[in-house]
Amino acid sequence: MAISSSSNRSGPENRRALLAAAREVFTTEGFSAPLSAVARRAGVGQGSLYRHFPDRTALAIEIFDENITVLEVFVALPGSTLDDLLDRVIEQALASIALIDLVTADRHDPRAVHLAERLDGIVARLLTREQAAGRIAEHVSTADVILAVSMLAGILARSDAPDRPDVARRAWRLFHAAFTPR
Amino acid sequence: MAISSSSNRSGPENRRALLAAAREVFTTEGFSAPLSAVARRAGVGQGSLYRHFPDRTALAIEIFDENITVLEVFVALPGSTLDDLLDRVIEQALASIALIDLVTADRHDPRAVHLAERLDGIVARLLTREQAAGRIAEHVSTADVILAVSMLAGILARSDAPDRPDVARRAWRLFHAAFTPR
Amino acid sequence: MAISSSSNRSGPENRRALLAAAREVFTTEGFSAPLSAVARRAGVGQGSLYRHFPDRTALAIEIFDENITVLEVFVALPGSTLDDLLDRVIEQALASIALIDLVTADRHDPRAVHLAERLDGIVARLLTREQAAGRIAEHVSTADVILAVSMLAGILARSDAPDRPDVARRAWRLFHAAFTPR
Amino acid sequence: MAISSSSNRSGPENRRALLAAAREVFTTEGFSAPLSAVARRAGVGQGSLYRHFPDRTALAIEIFDENITVLEVFVALPGSTLDDLLDRVIEQALASIALIDLVTADRHDPRAVHLAERLDGIVARLLTREQAAGRIAEHVSTADVILAVSMLAGILARSDAPDRPDVARRAWRLFHAAFTPR
DNA sequence: AATGAATGAGGCTTCATTCAT
DNA sequence: CATGAATGAAGCCTCATTCAT
Numbered sequence: 001m002a003i004s005s006s007s008n009r010s011g012p013e014n015r016r017a018l019l020a021a022a023r024e025v026f027t028t029e030g031f032s033a034p035l036s037a038v039a040r041r042a043g044v045g046q047g048s049l050y051r052h053f054p055d056r057t058a059l060a061i062e063i064f065d066e067n068i069t070v071l072e073v074f075v076a077l078p079g080s081t082l083d084d085l086l087d088r089v090i091e092q093a094l095a096s097i098a099l100i101d102l103v104t105a106d107r108h109d110p111r112a113v114h115l116a117e118r119l120d121g122i123v124a125r126l127l128t129r130e131q132a133a134g135r136i137a138e139h140v141s142t143a144d145v146i147l148a149v150s151m152l153a154g155i156l157a158r159s160d161a162p163d164r165p166d167v168a169r170r171a172w173r174l175f176h177a178a179f180t181p182r
Numbered sequence: 183m184a185i186s187s188s189s190n191r192s193g194p195e196n197r198r199a200l201l202a203a204a205r206e207v208f209t210t211e212g213f214s215a216p217l218s219a220v221a222r223r224a225g226v227g228q229g230s231l232y233r234h235f236p237d238r239t240a241l242a243i244e245i246f247d248e249n250i251t252v253l254e255v256f257v258a259l260p261g262s263t264l265d266d267l268l269d270r271v272i273e274q275a276l277a278s279i280a281l282i283d284l285v286t287a288d289r290h291d292p293r294a295v296h297l298a299e300r301l302d303g304i305v306a307r308l309l310t311r312e313q314a315a316g317r318i319a320e321h322v323s324t325a326d327v328i329l330a331v332s333m334l335a336g337i338l339a340r341s342d343a344p345d346r347p348d349v350a351r352r353a354w355r356l357f358h359a360a361f362t363p364r
Numbered sequence: 365m366a367i368s369s370s371s372n373r374s375g376p377e378n379r380r381a382l383l384a385a386a387r388e389v390f391t392t393e394g395f396s397a398p399l400s401a402v403a404r405r406a407g408v409g410q411g412s413l414y415r416h417f418p419d420r421t422a423l424a425i426e427i428f429d430e431n432i433t434v435l436e437v438f439v440a441l442p443g444s445t446l447d448d449l450l451d452r453v454i455e456q457a458l459a460s461i462a463l464i465d466l467v468t469a470d471r472h473d474p475r476a477v478h479l480a481e482r483l484d485g486i487v488a489r490l491l492t493r494e495q496a497a498g499r500i501a502e503h504v505s506t507a508d509v510i511l512a513v514s515m516l517a518g519i520l521a522r523s524d525a526p527d528r529p530d531v532a533r534r535a536w537r538l539f540h541a542a543f544t545p546r
Numbered sequence: 547m548a549i550s551s552s553s554n555r556s557g558p559e560n561r562r563a564l565l566a567a568a569r570e571v572f573t574t575e576g577f578s579a580p581l582s583a584v585a586r587r588a589g590v591g592q593g594s595l596y597r598h599f600p601d602r603t604a605l606a607i608e609i610f611d612e613n614i615t616v617l618e619v620f621v622a623l624p625g626s627t628l629d630d631l632l633d634r635v636i637e638q639a640l641a642s643i644a645l646i647d648l649v650t651a652d653r654h655d656p657r658a659v660h661l662a663e664r665l666d667g668i669v670a671r672l673l674t675r676e677q678a679a680g681r682i683a684e685h686v687s688t689a690d691v692i693l694a695v696s697m698l699a700g701i702l703a704r705s706d707a708p709d710r711p712d713v714a715r716r717a718w719r720l721f722h723a724a725f726t727p728r
Numbered sequence: 729a730a731t732g733a734a735t736g737a738g739g740c741t742t743c744a745t746t747c748a749t
Numbered sequence: 750c751a752t753g754a755a756t757g758a759a760g761c762c763t764c765a766t767t768c769a770t
Contacts, residue, residue, distance in 0.1 A: 014734080032214075034760055045735040050762065052733095107342070147352055150340075151333035158336065160289070170329055178360035193750075216743055227752035232745070378755080396578075398739055409756040414741070416754095471706070511716055515697035522700065524653070534693055542724035557729070580764055591731035596766070 015052050017042040019066070022059045031060070061111045067092050068118050075122045082126050082136065082145065086175070089149055090156065090168045120146065137181040148175045197234050199224040201248070204241045213242070243293045249274050250300050257304045264312050264327065267305070268357065271331055272350045275338040302328065319363040330357045379416050381406040383430070386423045395424070421470045425479065431456050432482050439486045446490050446500065446509065450539070453513055454532045457520040484510065501545040512539045561598050563588040565612070568605045577606070577651065607657045613638050614664050621668045628672050628682065628691065632721070635695055636714045639702040666692065683727040694721045 021042035025033045035056060039049040053059040071088055074080055123145045130136040152171050159167045203224035207215045217238060221231040235241040253270055256262055305327045312318040334353050341349045385406035389397045399420060403413040417423040435452055438444055470476045487509045494500040516535050523531045567588035571579045581602060585595040599605045617634060620626055652658045669691045676682040698717050705713045 035762095036760070046762080047736070047764080048734050107340075144352060144356060147337065147349065148356065151337045151353065154336040154340065155329065155333045158289075158332075167329065170326060171333065174326060174330065174360045175356070178356045182364060196751080217745095218743070221753090228745085229747080229753070230751055233750075238744090399741095400739070410741080411743080411757070412755050471704075508716060508720060511701065511713065512720065515701045515717070518700040518704065519693065519697045522653075531693065534690060535697065538690060538694065538724045539720075542720045546728060560730080581766095582764070585732090592766085593732070593768080594730050597729075602765090 014042070014044050014048055018044060018049055018052055018059070019062060023063055026060075026063075031056075035059075057109050057111065061109070061115065064112075064115055068115055068122075071122050072118065075125055080126065082130050082179070083172075083176075085122070085126055086149070086152065086172055089153055090164075090172075092153075119149075123149070134181065136179050140179050145179075148178075193234075196224070196226050196230050200226060200231055200234055200241070201244060205245055208242075208245075217241075239291050239293070243291070243297065246294075246297055250297055250304075253304050254300065257307055262308065264308050264318060264361070265354075265358075267308055268331070268334065268354055271335055272338065272354070275335045275346075275350075301331075305331070316363065318361050322361050327361075330360075378406070378408050378412055382408060382413055382416055382423070383426060387427055390424075390427075395420075399423075421473050421475065424470060425473070425475045428476075428479055432479055432486075435486050436482065439489055444490065446494050446543070447536075447540075449486070449490055450513070450516065450536055453517055454520065454528075454536075457517045457528075457532075483513075487513070498545065500543050504543050508543075512542075557598075560588070560590050560594050563590060564595055564598055564605070565608060569609055572606075572609075581605075603652045603655050603657070606652060607655070607661065610658075610661055614661055614668075617668050618664065621671055626672065628676050628725070629718075629722075631669070631672055632695070632698065632718055635699055636702065636718075639699045639710075639714075665695075669695070680727065682725050686725050691725075694724075 018038065021044075022038045025038045025041055029037065035049060036046060038059070039046045042049070053062065070092070071085070074084065074088060120142060124142045127136060127140070127142055127145055131138060131140070152168070152175070155167060155171060156164055200220065203226075204220045207220045207223055211219065217231060218228060220241070221228045224231070235244070252274075253267070256266070256270060302324060306324045309318060309322065309324055309327055313320060313322070334350070334357070337349060337353060338346055382402065385408075386402045389402045389405055393401065399413060400410060402423070403410045406413070417426065434456070435449070438448065438452060484506060488506045491500065491504070491506055491509055495502060495504070516532070516539070519531060519535060520528055564584065567590075568584045571584045571587055575583065581595060582592060584605070585592045588595070599608065616638075617631070620630070620634060666688060670688045673682065673686065673688055673691055677684060677686070698714070698721070701713060701717060702710055
C-alpha cells in the first residue's frame, strides 16, 4: 500500500514492485493512468519500467496472467463450482478493477489471445462439471458463461467501490436465474 | 464582397453541427478522441466548441440526453415492452458505442445524475407494465433491469463491431431467461 | 540575431520567426539540435512549431527552398557564371551550414526530391552557357558539377568557421582546374 | 559449476570484440547508434564497454586508428600511388561509412588531431613521390590532396549505397583532371 | 575486472485551453 | 460571437552513464 521507498532494489524485486504498483495505480486511476505514475509508485526509474515492460500492454498482460493463474489453480480443485468462479471474478474485479479495460483494450494483441484461451478452458471445465451434476441447464454454452463473466467484470469495473458488493450480488442472482435448469 | 466560405453559421446551427460531429467522432475514434477533431469535423473553430460546451462532459451529457429522449418517446407508446427497450439499447450502442464510456466516466457529474434518473423512470414504467401483464417475474426490480441494460451496453461497447450482433443476441437471451416468470 | 521576445505574434510572423530561428540553431548546433531549442529561440511554444512544421524535415525543406530560390533568381541574370554559383554556395554554406546534412539526411523524402530537381535545373542552365562560351570543357556534365557543388558544400559544412574561407578558395581552385578546357 | 555461457572473455578479448562490434553497428546504423547496441553486439556488458572506451569518441578514434594504420602499411610499399590511396579511401568509406561522421564530429579532440597528422604524413609521402615522377602537377599541395580525400570520403558517406561506385568513379575522374600536369 | 540492471535527464509529440483579431 | 493560432503542461520513450553484485 505504501509507496515503496526509493533505491536499490534488485531486478526481480523491481519487477514485482512494478507489477504491484501497476495493480494499484490501474485500480485507483484507471488503465490509462500515466506509466510514470506506476514507476513513481514502485519507487523505480522510468527506464526500469520500460526495461521490464516495453509497453502498457506488457504490464497488463502480466497482471492478468497472474489473475488467470489463480483461477486455474482454483478450478483444479474437485469441488469448485461456477458460483465459486463468479466469486473469484468478483474478488479480482474488486482487487484490480481496470484489468478488464486492459484486456478489452488489447483484445487483438496475440499475447492477450492466449489469456482468453486459458479463460475459456477454465470455464469449459467448470461448466461440464456443473451440467453433469444437473446444476446448470444443458442449453447453456461456454460462450454464455464467458459472456456473463465479462459483463459482470465490466459492470464491477465501472461501479463505485461502495456499490460493488451490492451490484455483484444482484448480477450474480440474475445470472443464476438464467442458468439454473427449470 | 462576402466570401461564402464554409464559415459563418449561426449559434444554434453551430451547436447542432458540433453535437452531430461529436457523435461521429466519438463513435469512430472513441470517447477520448481530441476535441479538436470534433471542432474540425463540425467545420467550426475551437473557440466556438468551448463556448457551447465548456468541457468534454458537457458534450457527452448532451448527446446522451438526446438518446434518453428517444427512449422516453418510445416508452410512451402503450405497446412498448422491455424487449423493445433492449432492442433500442442495442441499436444505440451499435450506433455510438463510445457513449457508454462517456456516461460511465462521468457517473458523478450532477448533470449525469439527472440522466440516470430519467432512465430509471423509463425502466420503471416499462417494468410495471410488463409485470402487470405477467411477462416479467414479480421478483425483478427496476435496479435489476437497469443493471442488465448497463451490462448489455457495456459489453457491446467493448466488443468488436462484427461480433456485436451475436453478442447482443446471446446476452438478450440470457436476460430473457433471467426475467421470465417460471 | 537576438532571441525574439516572447508573446503574441501572428501566424505568418511566427512562421518566419521559426524559420529564422531554425537557420540559426541548425547553423550553430547542427541539424540534430533539439527542436525545442528552435521553438525557444523563436520565442514560440512547442505546439506552434509543430503546427507550422509537422516534422524536422518540413523545417529543413522550407529553409532549403528559400536558398534554392535565391540561386534561381541569380541564375536568371544573363551574365551569371559557374564561378558565381560556387560563390553563392559558399555564401549559403557559411550562412546555414547544416542544410547539407538536412538535405542529405532526408534525401528520399519526396519533398526533398523536388528541391534536388530545381538545383539540377540551375546547374544545367549555367553549364550550357559556360560551355557555349568555351569556359568549361565539353566533357563536363551536369552531374559532375552537382557533385562538385555537393562536395564543396559538404566540406564547408564540416569545416571550422575560421578555416572556411581558405577551404572554399582551395576547393574552388581545384574544381576550376578540373573543369577548364585544356 | 562454471557455466560456460557466452560471458567471461578476458580483457583484451573484450576490447577486440567491442571494436569489431562498433565497426559493424556504426556501419549498419550510423555513428549515432546507441552504445548499448555495440555492447550487445559484442556480447559484453555495458560496464565493460565503458571500462575500455570511456566515451563514444574513444571508440571512434580507435577504429579510425586501425584504418590509418592500414594506409601507412600500404604507403610504405614503393610502387603505391595517389590513385591507390583514393582507391583505399573509397574502399574504406564503402566498408564503414559512418567513420567519416565520427572523425569530422570529433575534429577537435586531441586524440583525433594525432590521427590527422598521421594522415598528413601519408599524403605527403605519396605526393612527393608522384610529383618527382611527374604524374602530379607541381602546384598541388598536401592540403589540396587532403581536401580532395576529405571531400571524397564525405560525399561517399552521404550517398546511397547503390550510387556509391558511380559517385566514386566520377569524383575520382574529377580529381584526376585537377591534379594531372598540363 | 565483467555484468547487466537502475537511473533520470531530455527529446518528441499531443492536446486542452486561452485569447487576439 | 466565430475563428483558428498560440500556449505549455504532460505523457511517452530513449539512451548515456553509474554501480551493486
